[in-house]
Amino acid sequence: MLQPTTCDQKFAITHVLDIDALRNVLRRFQSASGVSVWISEQNEQFIVAGSSHYDASFCFQFVVHIDDCLPVVLSLDGRSFKVGESTLPLSVPTVVNTVRAGIVDVLQVMVEKELLARKNSQNDIQLESPFHLQTILDALPTPMGWSNAENDNIEYINAAFEALFGYKQADIPNLQQWFEKAFPDEAYRQKNRLLWQEQIVQRKVGDKETKMQPVEVTCKDGSVRNVLISATSVGNKRLVNYSDMTSYWQIQNRLSAHREMLEMIAKGQSLASILEKIVFQVQSESKDSICSVLLLDEHNKLRSAAAPDLPEFYTKAIDGLKIGPSVGSCGTASYLKERVIVADISEHEYWRGFETLAARANLAACWSDPILSSSGEVLGTFAIYHPYPTHPTQNDIDLISFASNLASVAIENRQSRDELERKAYYDDLTGLANRRYFFEYASKVLKELLDGNGYYSMIMLDIDHFKLVNDQYGHEIGDLVLRKVAQTMIKTLDDTGLVGRIGGEEFAVILPHIGKQEAFDIAECLRIAVSQLMITTPSQGHVKVTISAGLAQCCEGEEGAIGIDQLFKRADTALYQAKTAGRNRVMVFNTTQ
CATH class of the missing domain: 3.30.450.40 (GAF domain)
Structure with a gap:
């Protein structure tokens, strides 16, 4: 006969439930949650699920009180939360408490059931027993109920079941109604009914390795809850309990989405x-x-x-x-x-x-x-x-x-x-393509055009007497002039070609599919637009500048292909000629030079 201890007639939990039963509970929750758990009692016995190694410094520990039993200590392995803890969208305690509550609920039911079984006959429940069991289940926070094995009628569901799923007993008078409402998809319904029946059979033959089955239950209001379901047979009653793991599954889904998003970013x-x-x-x-x-x-x-x-x-x-x-x-x-x-x-x-x-x-x-x-x-x-x-x-x-x-x-x-x-390819001051990106782009365009027997032109531009602007007005105004000139060129070109800042006050324009006559007209438009600029300074009135330009065409006449460096050198030569001739003008490179 079970002997109580001298503490308000409470039993040691290891005297009520055997060690294998306790380990089975812990293994189920370890499998479902991915969190290792341990139970210790009165510092005498240590029960481990799945591993004999643990580190107490990483544990979440709780003193757990289960009716009719002495307090036990429940430990959850904190190493599952150690890496990347700060990136969790919800707090770690939410996960910890979800797992803890589920374990406590299951242990409570097991203890009540074991004590009830010892009090009554082992395989039969007398008429008064269901009422005793109902009294126990009414007080439990875990959703539970039972059906009659002979006619499939649902004879009882507790208040926690109604609160979680929204169904009253009148809504689900028998198992057929319950399965149709809880699992509206027919294929999913048949799958879960078979698993439920399999659990009943396994429990009847005393299979201690039976696992709690994760399922998605559709509630009365149409929402879906993720639960672990466990079914067992007691006499002609089929007892089922549900552990609500919705919050835990949501956390897992969100963590998974977070990881997938980070992978997408990395790629x-x-x-x-x-x-x-x-x-x-x-x-x-x-x-x-x-x-x-x-x-x-x-x-x-x-x-x-x-x-x-x-x-x-x-x-x-x-x-x-x-x-x-x-x-x-x-x-x-x-x-x-x-x-x-x-x-x-x-x-x-x-x-x-x-x-x-x-x-x-x-x-x-x-x-x-x-x-x-x-x-x-x-x-x-x-x-x-x-x-x-x-x-x-x-x-x-x-x-x-x-x-x-x-x-x-x-x-x-x-x-x-x-x-x-932007910093790798564009100039910080003007927002134009920098020298590196300009020549990478120009080389790529040149190769594509040569493969297709095309041609293009390049314009080199320089702000006239820019050093005098810096000397007279200062570098801050000089930077303002560079930005205004760059903006004017972008507006004037209107996506006709790519303009880049080559260095200092020097600029270049690449013009695909444009010959030197059209390129000359474009260069003239750029020159006139800049000469009409009225750049206002904060305290020194207005500043006016002009530009000189030189251009060259690739693959002109019978000439064969030339490289980007040679084309740049030709345009630069024409620019030098424009500056030598008096500035504020456009010159074209002549291949006969």
Whole structure:
């Protein structure tokens, strides 16, 4: 007979449950969660699941109180959270507590069941026993219930079951109704019914290695919960318990999405594809949601970046909207730099003037989170829409925060890449192609044109007497002159060719498919446009400058192909001739020279 200890008639847990049963529980949760767990009791016995090695310095430890038992110490291996802990979208305690609660619930049920079995006959439950069992199950936080093995009628579900899934016993009078509602997909339903029956058989033959089965259960409100299910047979009753692991699975899914996104960033995939990945992840977790990402441009206007499931007319209508205090959820969130929750678009002041557009797109609620950079600047917004008025739950708030944080990482990374690329290929002062990129591009174009028997021209330009500008007005004004001249050339060329800053006050233009006569006209336009510039200085009035230009054509007449260096040298020779002839003019290299 089981002997209680002298502590309010409580038993040592190892006297109620055998060591193999305890290890089996720990193995199940280790398999499901990926977290190693241990139990120690009164510093006398140590029970290990899956490993004989552990490091106490990395453990999360809890004193666990289970009814009818002395306290035990539950340890969770913290090494699972040690690497990259700071990058978790949700706190580590959320994962730890989810696993801890599940283990405690299962142990509690096992203890109650064992004590009940010892009190009553081993294989039969008398009429009063179900009521005793019902009293026990009513007090448990774990969703449980039982059905009659002879007619498949569901005879009992506890309050925790109703709270989790939303079904009352009248909604699911028998197993057929339960399976049809919990697993609406027929193939998935048949698969899980077979697994459930297999568990019953395994338990009947005393198989201690039976695993808790992970399943997705559709609740009464249409939401889906991820649970571990365990079924057993007691007499003519089939007892089933469910451990809700939804929060844990969500964390795992989000961590997986986070890893995939980082891989996409590392592989240099486009920002649009990464943002779409985040949108699809959130939509998979949030029932009936449609998500979007908007980016904020340099003019404080919203630009559509990712909205795969929003109507095209809607994304076009909001693209280019300037942010403000009452410009929908996203425009307002960007302006205020804070989350904006609009549960009913039709009645909210932020959406005045946009109600018809939203109604046409079947959008009734919009929650928007500003996407902030590491320095606190607004990069854009992440929005979750619903087709009906609704308020967010705490899980929804966690989800939108997760999404905006991921989007921030992706956007900032892309901006950093773009900035590095800009510095590698473009001149910091003028924004023109730098010398290296200009000649790389020119060489590539030359090769393509020569392969196709094409031709092109190059123009070399130099600001006349630029040293005098620096000496008279200072280098700050000299830099201003360089920027103004560069802007004028870009505007004048209008994508006709690539212009680069070769060094100091020297510039070059590459003109594919353009002969020397057309190139001369273009050079003249550039010269006139610069001569008409009136550059205003802060304190020294206006500055006027002129440019000289020389040009040369590749593959002129019967001449064969020439290299980019030779073409550059010819254009530079023509530039020298223009400067020698009095400056502020254009000269053309003649191959007869």
